[in-house]
Amino acid sequence: MVEQSNTPDLTEILKAASDPSRREILTLLAQQGPTRVTEIAARFEMSLNAVSKHIKVLESAGLVSRRTLWREHLIEVRLDPLSAVDAWFRQLRSIWDLRLDALSHLLEEKKDEHADDT
Numbered sequence: 001m002v003e004q005s006n007t008p009d010l011t012e013i014l015k016a017a018s019d020p021s022r023r024e025i026l027t028l029l030a031q032q033g034p035t036r037v038t039e040i041a042a043r044f045e046m047s048l049n050a051v052s053k054h055i056k057v058l059e060s061a062g063l064v065s066r067r068t069l070w071r072e073h074l075i076e077v078r079l080d081p082l083s084a085v086d087a088w089f090r091q092l093r094s095i096w097d098l099r100l101d102a103l104s105h106l107l108e109e110k111k112d113e114h115a116d117d118t
Contacts, residue, residue: 009062010084016061017085021046022054026063029077037073 016022021044028043029035041051055075058064062081067074 009081010088012061013063013081013085016057016063019054019057022058025051025054025058025075026077029064029075030079034067034074034076037075040075 017026024044025040028040037052037055038048040055041048044051055064055066059066063078064075065078067076
């Protein structure tokens with residue numbers, strides 16, 4: 001298994017980012033910067049309560065942070081946790097690179113054997 005104990009948040013990050021609405025919220029925040037919860041909710045065809053629940057999932061995964069100014073809650077994207085996802089994909093790619101290199105080496109050996117036979 002590729003997932004390591006030094007990335008305990010990977011599962012939570014992937015679960016949080018698996019929902020299309022939450023990905024849209026992350027994209028919106030990345031484009032606009034810190035945004036009030038009510039402004040985020042105005043962009044979606046769902047209740048303020050539903051948007052708040054999505055934001056709480058993103059907060060729990062560390063993908064957004066909340067800052068309170070008086071009665072306004074500003075939500076800001078945090079891209080640092082995505083480095084765990086990037087590291088996991090890099091590990092997967094390196095495993096496949098090793099497998100492809102081994103296959104290439106095996107094919108070269110077979111090619112050389114075939115050339116020696118002729």
